Amino acid sequence: MTMPRNLSLGLFFAALAVVGLVTPGFQLLAVNQHLFLAVNVLALNFCLGLGGQISLAQAAFAGLGAYGSVLLHDRFPEATLVIVPAVVLGTGLLAAMLSRPMERLGEGFLAMATLCVSLVFTNLVLTLESVTGGSAGHMANARLALPLLGSLSGDRATFFCFAGLLALGSYIFLALRDSRLGRALAACRGDAQAASSLGVDRAAVRSLSFGLGGGLSAAAGVIHGHYTGFISPEQYHLELSLKALLFLVIGGPGNLLRPILAALVLETAMSWLSVLGDARTLVNGLLLGAALLVGYWRASR
Amino acid sequence: MLALYLAQIVNSGLALGAVYGVMALGFSLIFSASRLINFAQGELLLLGGLTIMSLASVMRLPPAAALLAAAAAGFVLGRALFSTTLGLTLRASPLRQLMLTVAASLVFQGVAILCWGKNPLMPPRLLPLPDLRLGLFFLGRDTVTALALALATVVVLGLFLGRTRLGRALRATSQNAVAARLQGVDTVFCHALSFALAGALASLAALAVGPQTGLRYDMGLGLGLKGFAAATIGGYTSLGRVFAGGIVLGLAEAAMVLTISGEFKETAIYILVILLLVVAPREHDERP
Numbered sequence: 001m002t003m004p005r006n007l008s009l010g011l012f013f014a015a016l017a018v019v020g021l022v023t024p025g026f027q028l029l030a031v032n033q034h035l036f037l038a039v040n041v042l043a044l045n046f047c048l049g050l051g052g053q054i055s056l057a058q059a060a061f062a063g064l065g066a067y068g069s070v071l072l073h074d075r076f077p078e079a080t081l082v083i084v085p086a087v088v089l090g091t092g093l094l095a096a097m098l099s100r101p102m103e104r105l106g107e108g109f110l111a112m113a114t115l116c117v118s119l120v121f122t123n124l125v126l127t128l129e130s131v132t133g134g135s136a137g138h139m140a141n142a143r144l145a146l147p148l149l150g151s152l153s154g155d156r157a158t159f160f161c162f163a164g165l166l167a168l169g170s171y172i173f174l175a176l177r178d179s180r181l182g183r184a185l186a187a188c189r190g191d192a193q194a195a196s197s198l199g200v201d202r203a204a205v206r207s208l209s210f211g212l213g214g215g216l217s218a219a220a221g222v223i224h225g226h227y228t229g230f231i232s233p234e235q236y237h238l239e240l241s242l243k244a245l246l247f248l249v250i251g252g253p254g255n256l257l258r259p260i261l262a263a264l265v266l267e268t269a270m271s272w273l274s275v276l277g278d279a280r281t282l283v284n285g286l287l288l289g290a291a292l293l294v295g296y297w298r299a300s301r
Numbered sequence: 302m303l304a305l306y307l308a309q310i311v312n313s314g315l316a317l318g319a320v321y322g323v324m325a326l327g328f329s330l331i332f333s334a335s336r337l338i339n340f341a342q343g344e345l346l347l348l349g350g351l352t353i354m355s356l357a358s359v360m361r362l363p364p365a366a367a368l369l370a371a372a373a374a375g376f377v378l379g380r381a382l383f384s385t386t387l388g389l390t391l392r393a394s395p396l397r398q399l400m401l402t403v404a405a406s407l408v409f410q411g412v413a414i415l416c417w418g419k420n421p422l423m424p425p426r427l428l429p430l431p432d433l434r435l436g437l438f439f440l441g442r443d444t445v446t447a448l449a450l451a452l453a454t455v456v457v458l459g460l461f462l463g464r465t466r467l468g469r470a471l472r473a474t475s476q477n478a479v480a481a482r483l484q485g486v487d488t489v490f491c492h493a494l495s496f497a498l499a500g501a502l503a504s505l506a507a508l509a510v511g512p513q514t515g516l517r518y519d520m521g522l523g524l525g526l527k528g529f530a531a532a533t534i535g536g537y538t539s540l541g542r543v544f545a546g547g548i549v550l551g552l553a554e555a556a557m558v559l560t561i562s563g564e565f566k567e568t569a570i571y572i573l574v575i576l577l578l579v580v581a582p583r584e585h586d587e588r589p
Binding site: 120124245 | 332336337338385389390392393395396397399400401403404405406407408409410411412414415419522526529533562564565567568571572574575578579
C-alpha cells in the first residue's frame, strides 16, 4: 500500500532535483519564488490538512522568520547556526501559543482571526519603522553561512535549500500523519466533539500541528528573506496566506503532493499571465474559481 | 481645544462608522442565513459605487433615483455573487465556499480594473444634504449623508425583516434552516435573497463613502474587513447592535487617529477583533 506513495514522492523530488540542476540560474529566480510558496502550502497543510484548522496567518509566520533572521544577522553576522534554529523555534512556539485560545473558533471565525494576525504583523512592521525600515523595506546584507558549507547564496543553492526544506517538511508531515498523534489530529478534524469525548486534548494536539506549520513557514521565510536581499512588508502580506490557502484547497487538504504540485503548476501558469497586463487580476480570479469548482464537481461525482 | 478635538472625532467617526455599520449589516445577513463569511463584501461596494458613478455621468440622477439605482445595482450584483459562489456549491465544504468568495472578489476587482482603470475616481455627491451644527458638534455634509442613509437603511431593513412574510422566512432560515425548510420555506431562495440584500446595502454604502474617500480598485478588502470587525463587535444577530458596532468602530478609529497614530490604529483594531473572537461566547460557531 505504501509503495506507490513513496514512489510518487521519490519521482517528484527526483524531478525537482533535475529542474534545479538543468534550469539556467536566472530562471531559477522565478522557480524559487514558487518553491517558497509551495513550502508555505505544505506548512498550511499541517494546520488544515492534519488538524482541520484553517489559517491565514502563514504570511505572518514567514514574515517573522524573514525579519527575525535578517535583523539578527545584522547584529551577529556569524551566528547563523544559533539564529536560524532560534527564529524557527520561536516562531513555531508563538504559533502554537496563538492557536491555543483560537482552537474552539468555527471555520469562518478562525479564518478571520488568523487573517487579523497577518494584518497585525504587517501593521507592526509598518509602525516600528526605526527597526524594520517600515514600508521602505530593509536591506538584507548578511548571508546565511554554515561552518562546513560556507555561505548559502545564489539561485541554485537557494533552490536546493527550499527543496530540502520541502523534503524535510514532507517527511515530518507523513511521519506525523501515520502516528498516534496524527490519528488524534484526524479525529479532531473529523468530529471535534467526538474527539474530545474520547479523551483527545484538542487544544494541545492542534497547537502542535499549528506550531509545526508556523515553524516551517518561518524556515521558508528565513531562506527567502536572505535570498531576495531585501525584505519589505509586501513580500509577507496577506496575499501570500490567501494564495497558500487557495492552492491547498485546490489540491485537497490532507494530501501531500497534490497541493504542492497545484501551487507549482498554477503559480507558474499565473506568472506567464503577466503578458495580459491589466486583465491579470480578472483571469487569476477566474482561474482559481474554475479550479475550485472543478475540484468540487469531481469530488461530488 | 479639547472640545474641538472631540467634535472632530465625532464628525469623522460617525461618517466612517455609519459606512462600517451598513457593511456590517450585509456581512451579518449573509452570515446568519448561510453561515458563510463573504470575502467579496467590499468588492460589492466597489462595483456598485462605480456603476452608479458611470450612470450619473450619462444621465441626471435625482436623489431618489440615485438611491433606487444603487439599491437595484447592488441587488443584481449580490444575486450574481450568489449564483457564482454559494449557489453552485451548496453542498461543498464551508472552506471551499469561503475560498470561492475570495476568487469572486478577485474577479470583481479585475472587472473594476478593466472597466474603470486603476486610478482613484471621485464620484459626485448624489445626495445633497447640508452641513449640520448641533451646539458644540459640527457634522459635515458627508457625515450627514452617511448617517441619514445608514439610519434609513437600518429602519427599512428592520421593517422588512420584522414585518413582512419574506423577512420572517429569512429570519427563520437563519435561526434553523432545517426547521424552516420543513415549514415550507425555500431556504435556497433565502440564501440568494441574503446575498442580494447585502449587495444592495453595500451599494448604498458606496453612495456615502464614495464622495468621502473616492473609489479605487483595491479598497474592497480594507472596507470589507472593517465591516467584519464591526459585525463581530455587534455580535451578528441583532440589527441594532450590529449597526452600533459599526458606529463604535468608526468612533474608536477616529479617536485613535487623532490621539495615537494612524498606523497603530490598524494594529489595535485587528488585535481587538482577535480578542473579541476568542473571548466572546457564540453558539453559532459551528455550522448546524
